[in-house]
Amino acid sequence: MAEPIIKMTGVSKWYGTFQALTDINFSVNQGDKIVVCGPSGSGKSTMIRTLNWLEAHQVGKIEVNGVELHAKMKNIDQVRMDVGMVFQHFNLFPHMTVLENLMAAPMWVRKVNRSDAEKTARTFLERVRIPEQADKYPGQLSGGQQQRVAIARSLCMNPKVMLFDEPTSALDPEMVSEVLETMIHLAREGMTMVCVTHEMGFAKAVADRVVFMDAGQIVEENDPHSFFDNPQHMRTQEFLSQILQH
Amino acid sequence: MLYADTVESETLVHKPSFVVGMLLIFTALFTLFDLTESLFGHLMRPVIGEPSEAGFLGSLSVGFLVGLLLTINVVAIGFVRFRIQVLIVWAELFILFMAFFYGFDLNFEFIRSKIWFMVSQGLVTTLYVSALSITLAAMVAIVGAVAKLSSNGFAYAIASFYTSFFRGLPLLMQVYLIYLGLPQLGYVIDAIPAGILALTLCYGAYMTEIFRAGIQSIPKGQWEASRSLGFGFGLTMKRIILPQAFPLIIPPTGNQFIAMLKDSSLVSIIGVWELMFLARTLGSKDYRHLEMLVTAALIYWAMSICLELIQSKIERHFRTKSH
Numbered sequence: 396m397a398e399p400i401i402k403m404t405g406v407s408k409w410y411g412t413f414q415a416l417t418d419i420n421f422s423v424n425q426g427d428k429i430v431v432c433g434p435s436g437s438g439k440s441t442m443i444r445t446l447n448w449l450e451a452h453q454v455g456k457i458e459v460n461g462v463e464l465h466a467k468m469k470n471i472d473q474v475r476m477d478v479g480m481v482f483q484h485f486n487l488f489p490h491m492t493v494l495e496n497l498m499a500a501p502m503w504v505r506k507v508n509r510s511d512a513e514k515t516a517r518t519f520l521e522r523v524r525i526p527e528q529a530d531k532y533p534g535q536l537s538g539g540q541q542q543r544v545a546i547a548r549s550l551c552m553n554p555k556v557m558l559f560d561e562p563t564s565a566l567d568p569e570m571v572s573e574v575l576e577t578m579i580h581l582a583r584e585g586m587t588m589v590c591v592t593h594e595m596g597f598a599k600a601v602a603d604r605v606v607f608m609d610a611g612q613i614v615e616e617n618d619p620h621s622f623f624d625n626p627q628h629m630r631t632q633e634f635l636s637q638i639l640q641h
Numbered sequence: 642m643l644y645a646d647t648v649e650s651e652t653l654v655h656k657p658s659f660v661v662g663m664l665l666i667f668t669a670l671f672t673l674f675d676l677t678e679s680l681f682g683h684l685m686r687p688v689i690g691e692p693s694e695a696g697f698l699g700s701l702s703v704g705f706l707v708g709l710l711l712t713i714n715v716v717a718i719g720f721v722r723f724r725i726q727v728l729i730v731w732a733e734l735f736i737l738f739m740a741f742f743y744g745f746d747l748n749f750e751f752i753r754s755k756i757w758f759m760v761s762q763g764l765v766t767t768l769y770v771s772a773l774s775i776t777l778a779a780m781v782a783i784v785g786a787v788a789k790l791s792s793n794g795f796a797y798a799i800a801s802f803y804t805s806f807f808r809g810l811p812l813l814m815q816v817y818l819i820y821l822g823l824p825q826l827g828y829v830i831d832a833i834p835a836g837i838l839a840l841t842l843c844y845g846a847y848m849t850e851i852f853r854a855g856i857q858s859i860p861k862g863q864w865e866a867s868r869s870l871g872f873g874f875g876l877t878m879k880r881i882i883l884p885q886a887f888p889l890i891i892p893p894t895g896n897q898f899i900a901m902l903k904d905s906s907l908v909s910i911i912g913v914w915e916l917m918f919l920a921r922t923l924g925s926k927d928y929r930h931l932e933m934l935v936t937a938a939l940i941y942w943a944m945s946i947c948l949e950l951i952q953s954k955i956e957r958h959f960r961t962k963s964h
Contacts, residue, residue, distance in 0.1 A: 449865050476871035486866035490884050500870035503880060545866075552870060 398461060399424045400556050400587055401446055406455035408441060408611075415441045416452065417611045423556065423589060428582045430598040430619075431591045433608035434634060439591045442608065443558050446589065447478045460555060476504055479549030479557040483565050485541045487533035493520070493544050494529040497551045505552065512551075519547040523577050539570030543577050550581075557581070559590040593638060599623065607631045654719040660712060667708030668701075675700040681707055742935050751929050752936050759923070759933075763916035764940055770833065770915060771902045774840035778901075779852075779894070781845030786852035787878070800849065807846035813907050815839045820911045836908030844901055851893045855886035888959035895952035899945050906941075916940060 401423040408416040416438050423429055431439045444450040445457060448464045448471060457464045462474050488496050497516035501507040507515070520526045523543040525536075533541055542562055549557060559578065563571045575597050582588055582601040590597070598605050598619055605622040607615040607630075615622070615631045626632045653659055676682055677700045682692040685706060689699035714733075718726050788800035807815065819842075820835040830838070859882050867877040906917035916937050924933030 447869050449869060472868075472871045472873050475869055478869070480866075480869040482862060482866060484862055486862040488863065488866070488881055488885075499880065500872065503876055504871040548870070 397425060400460060401589070402458040404456045406445065406452045406457060408445065408450065408452045415611050416445070419455070419613055421606065421613060423587060426585055426587055427603050428588045428601045429590070429604050429606060430602040431589065431606045431608060432593060432598070437608040438611040439608045440560055443560050443589060443591050446558055447475050447480055472504070476552055477555045479552060479554035481542070481545050481549055481557065481559045481562045483561040485533070485545045487541055487545055487548070489533050492530050492532055493536070496533065496544060497548050500548070500552050515551050519550050522550070523547045537570060538566045539573045542566065542574045546577055546581070556587040556589065559588065559592065561591050563592065563594060595623070595638065607634065652719050654715050660716060663715065664708055664712045667711050668705045671707045672701050672704030676703045676707060745931055745935065747932050747935060748929060751927065752932050755923050755933065756936060759916065759919050759936060759940065762914055763919040763937070764944070766913065766915040767902065767905050768944070770837055770840070770908065770913065771898065771905045774837050774844060774905070775898045775901055777837070777841040778844040778848050781841060782848035782852045785845060785849030786856055789849060789853050790856060804846040804849050807843050812839065812843050812904055813910070815843055816907055816911060832908070832911045832913045835911060836905070836913050839908070840901060840905060844897055848894060848897055851890055851897070852886070855890040856882055858889055859885050891955055891959065892952065895948065899948050902944055902948065903941060
């Protein structure tokens, strides 16, 4: 089997004296779709943010694309170029148009020329089905549209893996599905994805594996079928019974 | 604009109690000033008789007349639209102001003979000294702000020492220290470069704080999004953070520029031929101090107004751009 794209071995992280992650072992292979869930404060966002080192870990080893992430590394930008990230609050650049948001990183980081960058940007806007919004500013779009732009922005960098950090949590209910559809499309096209989300429907539809976290630890990791129908741990059962009640 | 409530309150200047109060206060005030000898006193001659012999009743009735006119004026302005109100009040205050200067008994022939030189030499020098200084100060400020936000102890220490020193000393003293101090170290410096250096360092220190606050006000998510796309620190700063910080930085920077325009008058003490210097020297030969000072004052004011207008244009540009 090929080397995994992401590999975490015995990773622990502290905020001061608070331990946010405890001995995380986790790997993602090419083409994997992984959903990470768990109660709030369980460390799932922290975990996904260590994968492109927006958060530093203190103990253990994280390898992305075969590069180990650590404080002395010189080429973190090189690693991040290949790891797309979508945030809960979109974090689009408000002073640029949608098109400029999409062209920025390819042009300035990958040094792609303007016309090629624009062509790629328009292709991906088409893919997330908002080509007509190209010249608007992010502030003029709905939450769902903004999040789709954010996804397209990451895709323009042609990443090897996409990280989603609660991409639908800040959206109005009627906009959740349009973003999930985009993500499902992406999954079907074979993108490697790690998604922190509470959308269990999404997990059932596309995930290869579901990871359940609690109190900074991975409690259970299984394929969605077993995970939902036959959860092994008490805490997983409690969590599932709570979110599936509605 | 402040937050505008949906409920309209009654116009203050139309409230009976306010109108009466205003009339009483104006009457009392103008009676106290005793305007019987003024133009109004002479106009009132049929009522009060010879102004110089009118006594208290005379000054009371003139005071009442002027107070009444003023009150009617205020009440009338209360009826028109906001923009018209602003225009009228500006015009009236301006006329009063001019009348005040006119009362100095100035020699306009003298002003006319000197004004061209004041503009071509003084105003131009003032403008280019200020413009150059503010540009340099902005550059100093960007570096200073980044240094003050950095986790590098040296950078932070140097930047905070710099802002502390140059914000802590009077600008006048900085001008002297640079102009008189540097030659002691063997660097003879001309008056204009010395002035520009002093203004740059002083305003750079203030603007460092403005830039720092502007940069800090950009949400952390912008950094994270940018860094996660592979932007390095410099690229993030240049392309993402500073462009967003500028709309926040521009109003206070405009303020600083207007302040600097006037503080540039301090470099007149080291003999730079700018407005203030000319205002003092041109007048002193003929004992026409006031003429030149008033002229310079009006030129400073006119320049500030122009800058305010430019500033509000720029602000509007940024507001429409980012919604």
